[in-house]
Amino acid sequence: MTQPVLEAEGLIKTFGPVVGLAGVDIQLYPGEVLAVIGDNGAGKSTLIKCLSGAMVPDGGSMKVDGRVVSFSSTQEAREAGIETVYQTLAVAPALDIASNLFLARERRRPGPLGSVLRMLDTSGMKRDAKRHIDELGISTLQNISQSVETLSGGQRQAVAVARAAAFGGKVVILDEPTAALGVRETGQVLRLIRDLRDRGLAIILISHNMPNVFEVADRIHIQRLGRSAGVITPESHTPAEAVAIMTGAVTLETSGDVTAASE
């Protein structure tokens, strides 16, 4: 069996009395799309924040390619090849699209201009930003020098997705990347997710949209009340069953019995 590119065991995260994660296991394999579903407050965002270095878990362990890691910043996770699109998007509104795409990994000009004067390769970064945006097929973003706050919610989301995709190392995590998107843009993001998977990247997709999840996911991790309620596949269960597990109407075991019995 192949080794997971990213795995976590017994992740715990509490916020004072509030339990965000109560011991969660998760495995992500190369070249797969793992969807994470769960009700509001189930701990999905907390889980991916721990995986991406935005939060330090109170307990549990994490491995990348089998090696134990612990991230104290998103920068460290990125260096390990984990890119994330946060639910809040994490874009700086007053900065332009290109600056946001390259935020915290700006490229300097070659030669003494870059090494001595630390001058940024602004035109080069703009060019590449344009290319990444075009690759994503987001035709509605015309001007790469436009500030992000002048964009619609969907366009902003596209910028955040483009940033993760552009630098995708091993793992791309997307926290509700299609929440503010129209039908066409959603289709584009789903296509992009498949493209990334076909390039061999591993994807974690958090979404409340069951049709999308069942369309694109290889496996589905169900999160419930800070715990993992089980892992299913689009083949093994129906969306209705997934929702039933998610809301606690049934457990994975009993739903499995139902599936087995109905077969």
Added chain:
Amino acid sequence: MTRVAEPETAEEVLGQKKTLGRQVHGVLHRMPALSPLIVLVAAGVVFGLANPRFFLPGNLSIILQQASIVGALAVGQTLVILTAGIDLSIGAVMVLSSLVMAKLVKDGAVPGPVALLIGFAVAVLAGALNGFLVTRIKLPPFIVTLGTLSIFTAGTLIYAQGQTISLPANTFLTWTGSTIAIGSFNLTVGVIMMLVLYVVFAYALKQTAWGKHLYATGDDPEASGLAGIRTNRVLLSAYVVAGAVIGIGAWILVGRINGADPNAGVNANLESITAVVIGGTSLFGGRGAVVGSLIGALIVQVFDNGLALAGVDPNYQVLAVGVLVLLAVGADQWIRSVKS
């Protein structure tokens, strides 16, 4: 059913229809120093018409010299305000630093360059203290610098023992006050240093990653942190670099008054904030251009000078500056509110 071209999204349709308000907004967003520049030019024209002596090179150089101290401090203040902070202690640090420089030379017989370095280090340490309290103890910058303002002011008065210190002209420390005449236009070394500060920081803010991170951190610290910026380091650097700028301001001050006076620059704290705000930098952080602060500092001096030449009661200058501050804050509010 025949397939037509892909339907345009609402954004595409709306995006093409740019209202005048949106266009003005776009321009002001890209060039925050534009409106203060217009004010400066308009004020110049009006004062020039009121009294032709306004445009004499001698008079213009006086305006520049008068703006040199606040102009220099406003560079440091801009850095801090861009991070959505504020530094109320900036003038007090300058006075303390200038006093250390002058006193070391006068009473301690320390060589000028060494005194300069020590005074400079005092300013940097003061900035570092502000930055430490803001980033580590997580206190609001307004409160931190309100506290350090008192501490540094008291430190200055205790250290000075009521003395003012005068130094001879044309020594190392007072070199900043020596004039360089271009025709009848008298620049001082201090004015040139102040202008160089603007060039350096206009470059650093626009062309380096540090500048980008400063803007991003001031704009949205949480998003910047998630994007991978070490926001605490950026914040700390803003206060420390502001301290270094204040140290240079202190040197300019020593040259301008040929020594040090514990009561000099009592208004410099607020004047530097005024210059930054009139210059179009947002008090909410993340928006603005350092050159705007130079324009802001000049506007204040131009009103001062022009109204005096026009024979108008100088109290109107104070009134005009107050109105400009409110207009600038109003414009910023509008720029930040118009969003998609």
